[in-house]
Amino acid sequence: MFRAKRRTVVSVAAVAAVLLVAALVITLTQGSGQASGVTYVGGNNNQIVYAAGHRAVAPDFTGTSLTGAPIRLASYRGKVVVLNFWGSWCPPCRAEAPTLAVLAEQYKSQGVSFLGDDVGDTTTNALAFTHDSGITYPSVNDPGYAVVQDFSRVVAVSDTPTTVVIDRTGHIAGLVIGEITYQAMTTILHDVAAN
Amino acid sequence: MTDVHTPQDQAAAKGEETRSFGTTGTGPDATGADAGTGPGAETGQTAGWLRWGWRQLTSMRTALVLLFLLALGSVPGSVLPQQGADPAAVTQYYASHPALAPWLNHLGLFNVFAAPWFAAIYLLLFTSLVGCVVPRTFRLAGSARTPPPRAPRNLARLPHSASFPSALAPAAAIEKASSVLGGQRFRLRRPAPGDTGHWVSAEKGYLREAGNLVFHLALLGVLVSIAVGGLFGYKADKLLVEGQGFSDTRSALDEYNPGRLVTDSDLAPFSLTLNRFSASYITSGQSSGQPSSFNAYVSYTASPGAPAKTYNIRINDPLSVDSLKVYLIGHGYAPVFRVTGPHGNVVYDEATPFIPANTGTFLSDGVVKASDGSLGFMGVFVPTAVSVNGVLESVFPADDFPAVSLIGYSGNLGMNSGVPQSVYQLDTTGMTKVSGSPHLMLPGQTWTLPGGKGAITFVGVKQWVSLAITYDPGQVPALVCGILALAGLLLSFLVRRRRVFVRAVPAASGTGSVVTVGGLARTDASGSFEDEFAELSAELAAGTGSAGADQQKSEPNNQSEAGA
Numbered sequence: 001m002f003r004a005k006r007r008t009v010v011s012v013a014a015v016a017a018v019l020l021v022a023a024l025v026i027t028l029t030q031g032s033g034q035a036s037g038v039t040y041v042g043g044n045n046n047q048i049v050y051a052a053g054h055r056a057v058a059p060d061f062t063g064t065s066l067t068g069a070p071i072r073l074a075s076y077r078g079k080v081v082v083l084n085f086w087g088s089w090c091p092p093c094r095a096e097a098p099t100l101a102v103l104a105e106q107y108k109s110q111g112v113s114f115l116g117d118d119v120g121d122t123t124t125n126a127l128a129f130t131h132d133s134g135i136t137y138p139s140v141n142d143p144g145y146a147v148v149q150d151f152s153r154v155v156a157v158s159d160t161p162t163t164v165v166i167d168r169t170g171h172i173a174g175l176v177i178g179e180i181t182y183q184a185m186t187t188i189l190h191d192v193a194a195n
Numbered sequence: 196m197t198d199v200h201t202p203q204d205q206a207a208a209k210g211e212e213t214r215s216f217g218t219t220g221t222g223p224d225a226t227g228a229d230a231g232t233g234p235g236a237e238t239g240q241t242a243g244w245l246r247w248g249w250r251q252l253t254s255m256r257t258a259l260v261l262l263f264l265l266a267l268g269s270v271p272g273s274v275l276p277q278q279g280a281d282p283a284a285v286t287q288y289y290a291s292h293p294a295l296a297p298w299l300n301h302l303g304l305f306n307v308f309a310a311p312w313f314a315a316i317y318l319l320l321f322t323s324l325v326g327c328v329v330p331r332t333f334r335l336a337g338s339a340r341t342p343p344p345r346a347p348r349n350l351a352r353l354p355h356s357a358s359f360p361s362a363l364a365p366a367a368a369i370e371k372a373s374s375v376l377g378g379q380r381f382r383l384r385r386p387a388p389g390d391t392g393h394w395v396s397a398e399k400g401y402l403r404e405a406g407n408l409v410f411h412l413a414l415l416g417v418l419v420s421i422a423v424g425g426l427f428g429y430k431a432d433k434l435l436v437e438g439q440g441f442s443d444t445r446s447a448l449d450e451y452n453p454g455r456l457v458t459d460s461d462l463a464p465f466s467l468t469l470n471r472f473s474a475s476y477i478t479s480g481q482s483s484g485q486p487s488s489f490n491a492y493v494s495y496t497a498s499p500g501a502p503a504k505t506y507n508i509r510i511n512d513p514l515s516v517d518s519l520k521v522y523l524i525g526h527g528y529a530p531v532f533r534v535t536g537p538h539g540n541v542v543y544d545e546a547t548p549f550i551p552a553n554t555g556t557f558l559s560d561g562v563v564k565a566s567d568g569s570l571g572f573m574g575v576f577v578p579t580a581v582s583v584n585g586v587l588e589s590v591f592p593a594d595d596f597p598a599v600s601l602i603g604y605s606g607n608l609g610m611n612s613g614v615p616q617s618v619y620q621l622d623t624t625g626m627t628k629v630s631g632s633p634h635l636m637l638p639g640q641t642w643t644l645p646g647g648k649g650a651i652t653f654v655g656v657k658q659w660v661s662l663a664i665t666y667d668p669g670q671v672p673a674l675v676c677g678i679l680a681l682a683g684l685l686l687s688f689l690v691r692r693r694r695v696f697v698r699a700v701p702a703a704s705g706t707g708s709v710v711t712v713g714g715l716a717r718t719d720a721s722g723s724f725e726d727e728f729a730e731l732s733a734e735l736a737a738g739t740g741s742a743g744a745d746q747q748k749s750e751p752n753n754q755s756e757a758g759a
Contacts, residue, residue: 124541143439144439145441146499157444157446158459
């Protein structure tokens, strides 16, 4: 009788173990497939470049800048646009800002425009920050994340900050989720600005 | 392992372990239909083990063990702080149990409901239930389609029987009987061509099997609904101050728990603005200070460009937008501060949510981070201020006499290093206090900091609400399936399956025939089949042109299931 019980325990444990392993394998393998036309800068999944022909159309938007000027994405057609989603409350955004300021200066002559989208923020806080960090390009005043919502239906603007690179035809050519690095941005921009 | 047994042994031993859902006993519990068919040769060994494993998994005992494990596994979820529900409490636990916490984390105990072992338990339970219910469903479907059995030879042996002479010939009498039974919506079976004798078998109460079938299918439906909800649903939290809005997109949400198959672009494209929040409290009597109503007045658009609508979200009255629901789950105060930096420019102007430390009086804690003025403040907010021995206290949850008490810090807040930090905590490592004691402020007052470090104004008070956004596509199907399961169960309990057989033989006199009626209720708890049978045989007697039924009732113990 005890042998029978032990047998049952062992067998239930064996079946449980097999299914546990199966569950783990399913969990771990989920979402590891790589789409075609996508390359990752430095093997980092958060630094994405889309090959020509695999680029989604960037949703157009109109908005008001932090200083009250109208902004429309479509008016940038013909230029490469670096669109940075940020907020003055967000430490990684604050950390990457000086790098963005440097890149904006560096790529100005190559027809690359920088544009910010300031989310979850107040204009006072945001302007105090851009003034301090030397950012001169305009930002859309977007406290309610409206532009983010439009973009996240096309690309993974899943975190703040996220930086989207839009090519001269208005298609999304690259994406950095989280804090940018100078290296990653120059790699993406070198490609996109040349074409 | 010395006691390895062949699967055949196991199969025979465990064959009885099939389980029965719902209805009592009568169902075609083809118990261990495949129990004896163990694999014979070497090639069948693996298949045998697999079959045995499957039988183990789908046994009642395993399901109960799994159910118990599921309950047991949920215990740490309510005892230990959970990452999803309260990340701050997890951090606190790490601080107070530095040795234990990493181990608990390895075991996934801070995120129990997302832990692989927890998933393993419920997937196994799911498999076990499905593995049990599906074969039963097929059996029931088969049983619901089976025609009545052939009429037994000796109908007088059935629990209920009656016999009467008829003026009609046997074939005509059976024809009449058939039309009587058919008129009462019995399912009929007549002799096949070539069969001898004149008889008709009739069966009624197939709804019992149908109810049982509906119950099992609905049970599967409930399981599938729950799975669908878990895979495609999501839950999110968002804190909003009056006047603020947000769009339903991942980065705008404070907490976001998507189902396994939810992608960011699946989120409903609505946006919502909190126009005003009001809370009323009972002002007198024993329950003074208890909330009497909460109203969150919001405007929302279901998708970008859609017309804006307004709604008043209350407790238990969520906003429904685009098949998801927005619940009001919390509220608090957000004092508005304006901070001027050392150079005289305004560096911070924002309603700052403070978190209630006491949910009775709404004494709340919060921080102001004016990184661009190198200033930070830790504060206590009280909606109705009194001084108790020089300590600021709140006596009422409404903002009747609001005040804040601030401790000022100057220096580097560490926000430019890029390391994420909580918006409710101030990292004072690189900062120094600007004054020794906390500074008390009323709305409209400005505190000019010593040493030309700047100033802070307590502009006024706003309120914030915490909203829960939930999308559970399995909710409605689960409810429907639940109701169907109940209905099916009731049906299978209330409807009796009963059989009536009629045989006619030529009368000894040469003209007419002798008609025998036999009846059998397959489950007759209520005993009312007796009356039904009496009525039916009277009708049959009348239908077949007889003078009267000579009924012979048998004892109520219907141990013979002759026709079954």
